[in-house]
Amino acid sequence: MDSDILANRRIPQQERGERRVADLLEAAASELSEVGYDATTMKAIAKRAGASIGAVYQYFPNKEAVVGALRTQYANEMEGRWINLEEATAGLSIKERTESFVDMMVSFMEEHPAYITILDAPVDSKRDKKTRGQLRERLARVFCARRPAISVEQAYLVASITLQMIKSMNALYAAARHRDRPEIVREYKLAMTAYLEKRLIS
Structure with a gap:
């Protein structure tokens, strides 16, 4: 009792x-x-x-639980921003939507400095995998809507690679000097746009 x-x-x-x-x-x-x-x-x-x-x-x-709670909080807020961004950019090109998405991520990192700090911090792996799975599923649905002919398996693969690109951008952005960050963002916009245009248009 x-x-x-x-x-x-x-x-x-x-x-x-x-x-x-x-x-x-x-x-x-x-x-x-x-x-x-x-x-x-x-x-x-x-x-x-x-x-x-x-x-x-x-x-x-423990501290790991605190970080896990912060990650969940950030993931929930980010998902809300993604939903709003998808609605706001529905009629735009892949290039315009990709650039808006990258800008949203950069804005999120600047508004939440702790997000950069906890990128590689130890957390509950099961919870972290669940969060990544939810983000991947959302992106896959977006890609299926963008290109109905794409298979579910291919949509999930493209979503996984896109998320990995975002993760690598976050890490480089966090480690870079402030004056170098805009160039990193520009390069990732180019890379992500080229990849998504190839997979969702070609």
Whole structure:
């Protein structure tokens, strides 16, 4: 009975609990972006959030869980942006849509500095695979709608390669000096446009 009560307390079901989790994740994002993954500690997250260390552990058993929650939060927000972008660019060419998509990704990284920090941070692999699978499925559906003749298998392959290109762009963008980032973005726009035009038009 006691274990059931404790388990229920760890789930932020009430509004105050949800606010506490949001505050902790915001503090974690700030800490991660400023000092990096290795230097970030649960104690530092608690201090930045103005919470006790016990409050942090109430919701997150370790730093990896915090990063996993941030990744899920970012993935959900990114999916919403993708949906809006697809609607806004429905009548545009593949080149225009690809460039808009890359610009959206760059904007997201600039608005969420912690996203760059946690790109290669350890997380729950099962959850991360699930998130990537959802993104791949969404892209595959978009490609099928763009080119009805494409097979489902081919659409998934193109989606997988596109996501890998995005991942590599993110990594290069994160490691580059600020003055070099615009050139990286331009090159990836060219590469992704050429690839998608070949697979979705030819």
